[in-house]
Amino acid sequence: MTETPRPKPVILLVVTETSRAVLTDEFSSRYARDYDIRVVTDVLTVTDYAASVIVEGQPIALICVDFDLDIDAVDVLDVLRNVSPSSRRIVLTPFSSFQASLEELRPALAVGRLDTYLLIPQGPRDEEFHTAIAEYLSEWATTTSTPEVVGVRIVEDGNQPAVAGIRDFLDRMGVPWSRYLPDSEVGRELLAEAGEGAELPIVKAFARPPLVGANEHLVASSFYGSPADLGDDYVADLVVIGSGPAGLAAAVYGASEGLQTIVFESEAVGGQAGTSSMIRNYLGFPRGISGMRLAFRARLQATRFGARIYTGRPVEGLTVGDVHKVAHEDGVIRARSVLIACGVRYRRLGVPALEDLVGLGVHYGAATSVAREMEGRDVFVVGGGNSSGQAAIHLARFARSVTIIVRRRALEETMSAYLVDEIATHRTIKVRTGSRIVDGGGDGRLEWIDLETDGVERLAADGLFLLLGAEPGCDWLPEEVARDENGFILTGRDVPKKLWVDGLPPAPLETTVPGIFAAGDIRSGSMKRVASASGEGAGAVSLVHAHLAPAPD
Template sequence: MLLTVDDDVSVSRAVARDLRRRYGGTYRIVRAESGAQALEALREIKLRGDAVAVLLADYRMPGMNGIEFLEQAMDLFPAARRVLLTAYADTEAAIDAINVVDLDHYLLKPWDPPEEKLYPVLDALLDAWRATDHRPVAETRVVGHRWSARSYEVRDFLARNQVPYRWYLADEPEGARLLTAAGANPESLPCVITTDGSALTDPTDTELAAQVGLATAPTGDFYDLVVVGGGPAGLGAAVYGASEGLRTVLLERHATGGQAGQSSRIENYLGFPDGVSGSQLTDRARRQAVKFGAELLTAADVVTLEAAGPARRLLLADGGQIDAHTVILATGVSYRQLAAPGLTELTGRGVFYGSALTEAPSCSGQDVYVVGGANSAGQAAMYFSRHARSVTMLVRGKSLEASMSHYLIQQIAAVPTITVRVCTEVVSAQGTDHLESLVLRDNSTGQTEQVDSQWLFVFIGAAPRTDWLDGVVVRDEHGFVVAGPDLVVDGQRPSGWDLDRDPYHLESSVPGVFVAGDARAESVKRVASAVGEGAMAVALVHRYLAKR
């Protein structure tokens, strides 16, 4: 199908007329007069199992402009080619759309004669569309219990690694039928049924990754560069390392994207004026790294770093090892755990650390609590407010101004279903098989109250994932890796440093081992700075290799 949407009825009819004249014998032409109407048509097409080849959207439409429509349409038909119809004055917006929605082309109105200005463009896009495989994507199926922590972890692993899956409850008819067909024990869940019909019962992340087609083993034994961690800094390093000719492998223990990949919306990242979700940004960066030849390994848990002569050796939890000339540590950070009684036992069963976007639809019509006052907490509150009856932010400080971006504070204030409670913290949690209630304390008065809730999402500070580097590289008292000029104290280089130069700017206390992003001491905790440090680290890798 070819779908066109324009709020100007005469223009909409003219576009549809020209499309039918050329393509009506091969494609069905669908016409809509608003973004909402077009999205409804796309949903019906999706349910019928039909395919959309090209989307043509007018930029200037009330209520939902063409870019906003195309961004939502991408979720339904990501393979459809996207064209924006613009006036001459809107060409700058059209250029911006190339970043926002991966726009394939923009056409200026009027497009007469279509034989010169419309048909050649669509012919090329349709040729490209037909050259790809548009059969329905086969889905992995996951059967488990609603309040099973491991079921949540499996679904989160698949979602963050962009693996399509469908979730079934074990106590519902279809879930029970799948378990019977798979011969799985209902007491040993979750059960994962892959697209080839294989059934895995309570698989490890490594088993799951290998079965759903994610790369888990390196193709070589020695590399120019090993990047440890697949967040923005690691992906940035992989893109620049591979694009500049270094044989590069990236090792990620869970899923690429890091904390940024869990963000529902990043609105202050350069080049995306309308914002971009963490998963979209991660997917693009991952595809970009692979395009340049980087290897990306999932469920690769690094446990030891050591020097092996001029090489740097990484030992993995599964017993494997990888040697390289250089290493970039981009392990990022994880959210600190709340120490209140009851929370540990209910983690994954109503208590979640990070956005846990897979749980958002289940929060529909319910009361959600978000702990934290930084951008990640604010973005989560905005996202969950689309689904939940109410969202309450619990902030230990006296206000949001000290820790959250101004634009986000304004957005939160404009949403009536979001409440911000300052000077408040969680002191305990109750529940049997899942979270049922929380006890909150107002630190300004000392008073406590019990509130009913099945959903608590925690964003409280960052702990670096560097325990495995203890005794190997210099870290500060909080565990962040010290690098560059900070390693030279009173003119003295770090102990064990055997080169006749000072460490490069992002170089750790082990020559040839660099650090980028949130894991570095004194780093700026922003996506843009992490990507920049990843690229900068690659430049320093080149300098190191040239002077070895």
């Protein structure tokens, strides 16, 4: 049976007659095979034109507006954002207008009214221009569009809460997937392969046997095999626990400098940072980068240097000694040094009725894979940190309304200014301060929540995304590794003097146990930022080398 081809996504160019020829040629020559290039010069009709494209069933992937229009280009993007919120938005500036445009475009960019501004190509092979265009098309495809190529097939009937976690894992790993009903052609095929009476959901990944009654952990643990395959005699130079920015940086630098490096990750590579829809303040990425892409690139770097990464492998214990022993579900791996970079986990809301609906409209974390399904719906984001702001902005591309709920008096107390300013530009995002959720429910999935501010108000809700702040996730650590009163790991001079050895403090990122280090959010006193975590992970490797170096005669 031949599937009906999907309509091509649209690249919409809103241009002047002066730039029409060069931009039409520039985009058509590069992108016409995969995208429908639409060119509009009458700016007064472009809103209706864009709406008609959407009605016809063609998504608009990218909107590019000429700065030299007779009316303000950023205002045009503001209007078109209401028509197609998920489109990426770019202002194209002629060389002659570039300097004059900066004063207007930089402030607009800072508050999210556009994604970037680019100089119109002045000649052939302007690869910097096309690199930017390709990045935004790629970002749109991974976060908004249904995958064209399916790597993983999921069979479910809509009643399995585990599917949300599976999809989120696959999205964070950059793996395309598609869902099928049990009575579909693919569904019947996979049910037959799995065997009569097989429990849903069924997950078929690549050429492997189908996973029956699958959940996020089973899918994650099937990706890279088991560390038990290394053999009983294997001793790692460095075991990294956690694959957020700190863990990945340590894996890259450790493996590239010749250390036998193993990484354990309980979920998907990237940690909490990997769930961010867009990180805009990370050094070296002026156009921003999604957490998934940052983690994907770091993962490739680490594995190319020889690091072994095992997902779906939570560490269950650590025994200290001359050679440390790291316990996992398949056994024990020995390590000459250990870096604890397991980050933090979101606190639970503690409302039983809502805990029962996790995966059925209630989600911990950003759950970017679910955002596409929130189109035309009312959703709520609980939390006042940067991850909450990023999640709200991403959800606003799809949802009819997004409400951020915080207990504090203002977002500014806990959220970066650039996110607060961008949230203020979204007419679909509201902020409820001094509020908390006290109840919720629905028939089989989330339908309502009770919000307490001055009194209790019942609100219709289709999605609830909980990003409630951080608590350490290292209950498995032995007593020898000292922690502060909140459970975060003490390192360096933060270690109490009574625990110093020979009157000397541990090295800056070293714990109370020689050869065991900590970096990133799990470390007491850390900055809780992606860049600082990456720096600590890289810096820890030099301390590992010093620890492993032979003692001088």
